[in-house]
Amino acid sequence: MNLKLEKSTLQSPQAVIKITGSKSESNRLLLLQALYPEIKINNLSNSDDTVFMKKALSSNSNAIDVHHAGTAMRFLTAYFAIQKNRTVSITGSQRMKERPIKILVDALNQLGASITYLENDGFPPMQIKGETLKCNQVTIDAGVSSQYISALLLIGSKLENGLNLTLAGEMTSIPYIKMTLQLLNQIGIETVFENNEIRIKPLKALKETELTVESDWSSASYFYSLMAMSAIDTEVTLSSYKSTSLQGDSVLADIYKQFGVSTSFHETSITLKKIAEINSSTEIKLNLVNAPDIAQTIAVTCFGLGISCHLTGLHTLKIKETDRLVALKTELEKLGGTVIITEDSLKLDVSTSIKKDVSIETYNDHRMAMAFAPLALKTDIIIKDAEVVSKSYPTFWKDLKTLGIKHFE
Ligand SMILES: O=C(O)C1=C[C@@H](OP(=O)(O)O)[C@@H](O)[C@H](O)C1
Numbered sequence: 001m002n003l004k005l006e007k008s009t010l011q012s013p014q015a016v017i018k019i020t021g022s023k024s025e026s027n028r029l030l031l032l033q034a035l036y037p038e039i040k041i042n043n044l045s046n047s048d049d050t051v052f053m054k055k056a057l058s059s060n061s062n063a064i065d066v067h068h069a070g071t072a073m074r075f076l077t078a079y080f081a082i083q084k085n086r087t088v089s090i091t092g093s094q095r096m097k098e099r100p101i102k103i104l105v106d107a108l109n110q111l112g113a114s115i116t117y118l119e120n121d122g123f124p125p126m127q128i129k130g131e132t133l134k135c136n137q138v139t140i141d142a143g144v145s146s147q148y149i150s151a152l153l154l155i156g157s158k159l160e161n162g163l164n165l166t167l168a169g170e171m172t173s174i175p176y177i178k179m180t181l182q183l184l185n186q187i188g189i190e191t192v193f194e195n196n197e198i199r200i201k202p203l204k205a206l207k208e209t210e211l212t213v214e215s216d217w218s219s220a221s222y223f224y225s226l227m228a229m230s231a232i233d234t235e236v237t238l239s240s241y242k243s244t245s246l247q248g249d250s251v252l253a254d255i256y257k258q259f260g261v262s263t264s265f266h267e268t269s270i271t272l273k274k275i276a277e278i279n280s281s282t283e284i285k286l287n288l289v290n291a292p293d294i295a296q297t298i299a300v301t302c303f304g305l306g307i308s309c310h311l312t313g314l315h316t317l318k319i320k321e322t323d324r325l326v327a328l329k330t331e332l333e334k335l336g337g338t339v340i341i342t343e344d345s346l347k348l349d350v351s352t353s354i355k356k357d358v359s360i361e362t363y364n365d366h367r368m369a370m371a372f373a374p375l376a377l378k379t380d381i382i383i384k385d386a387e388v389v390s391k392s393y394p395t396f397w398k399d400l401k402t403l404g405i406k407h408f409e
């Protein structure tokens, strides 16, 4: 489905936009719930990634398919590694078969797991024969994806002697590791994170525990972008959010101050409001090593506002749903932007106009579709394969309509 978005002006809606639960928190809690059935979860994400995670955990099949869901692939690899008396094969979409997993598989096998590759070494699909992991100490490269580390941490308390993890090299996406540790703590698992060492204490069972997933901050980023490109006093309220988030992408509230967008925190919601115009000579400089998922949003916001930006810390973007650096450069340049990318950075020049009626390719990447959508405040634009948004935010297009963005197929 290709969607044509008509140049629109945002209306400040009376209704609160309710955004689905964080897919990162949801997929961690689902895995923990499979290990500790005493856990009850509220406000679970309705994203495809969470649906596939849930389906995989409740299935008795020996063939698991997680489609595009990176967290599901990584977390389930660790989960099935400790399911004794069960052997499964795990696969995903064509792109998932290109997303590396060797660092995690090596670490698990060193702990005593039995995981082999079914096609290409270092990549899904794999066959996983469940084992009792006898070792409890392993060193892992922390610079490629924090999901490998979270996967190990999530099963750590179920190993006989817990888990001692040494993180080697420069760490990436640290807030996601901290999110995992905080969720473990919330259900009563003891953890220590000191320098580059993480220790997880073993725990057999828990007391009944109920947890509520906060709504997804990465999804909120598209509303920040919309506000940044709107007239002064435009506002929108999103729920359910809190000021003390486990999600690193809540840094949006700080980052978007530079774009003249304020955030007020209420009991369970946030109001974003455009309060100041941005100076056209501003250059936005950000290192996003701790918040890679909002890089596309920020690059497109800058393009829409006609300001330059230099975003660094982006090396993980190349192994996500698509090579996001190449995708951003290609699509922004179709619209008239000038972009230079390296292996880990993106530089956007000031641009004075935006081309009309350009078709944006989304490359099976939900964030390409959602990041470019706010440009409908500036011009008519077509988003190809717009249904990709369901990976993290199935009601995205409906919610945009509520704000007055007109679109049709
Ligand atoms: O643990 C998580 O929930 C995630 C970690 C990040 O991945 P990397 O650690 O691979 O950067 C992020 O990009 C992804 O969307 C979700």
Ligand SMILES: C=C(OP(=O)(O)O)C(=O)O
Residues within 6 Å of the ligand: 068, 069, 070, 071, 072, 293, 320, 321, 367, 392
């Ligand atoms: C990178 C992402 O997801 P994953 O790695 O879990 O597929 C994302 O949602 O932006």
